Amino acid sequence: MPLKVVFMGTPDFAVPTLAEIVGGGHEVVAVYTRAPAPAGRGMALRPSPVQALAEKFGLPVLTPATLRTEEATETFRAHEADVAVVVAYGMILPPAILGAPALGCLNLHASLLPRWGGGGGGQRAGAGGEEERGVEGM
Structure with a gap:
């Protein structure tokens, strides 16, 4: 059954x-990401x-500060999402956001938490010899 998804990454x-x-045929009702940043020589x-x-998929993009x-x-609540999927978004989600989707929020992380949490967790897990990855419900 297709879900209404907010994606955050x-x-x-x-x-x-x-x-x-x-x-997978799910309806992505919004994509949250960090705002465009200066890059390159110019x-x-x-x-x-x-x-x-x-944008290639024609999905609505939000970049709140x-x-x-x-x-x-x-x-966020107005999206009426079934679930939010969070992958390296870059912001801590407050309780009001975490509680908004009917099925909650899923955080996909490059390493198992909490051992290798935080920025660069995937790199530290690799350097530490970890081969196992995981999914965490928030």
Whole structure:
């Protein structure tokens, strides 16, 4: 059964998951990612890899500076998502966001938590010899 999904991610690492969700026939009602950042010699604003893919699929993209406002919470709730899938988004989700989707939020991480949590967890897990990965419900 197709789900209504909010996807939250930013770097290349998150792109395959978004592609699989779309390819699986789920309805992606919104994609949250970090705002475009200056990059390259001209320091032109460059969208995140997730934003670039979302735009190719014609998905709505949101780049809020924070999720800790009532406005951000109401916008998120208005999606009426069944689930949120979070992959290297880059922001901590407040309780109001975590509780909004009917089935909750799933955090896909490059390493098992909490041992290798935080930024660079995937690299530290690899350097530590870890071969196992996991999925965490938030």
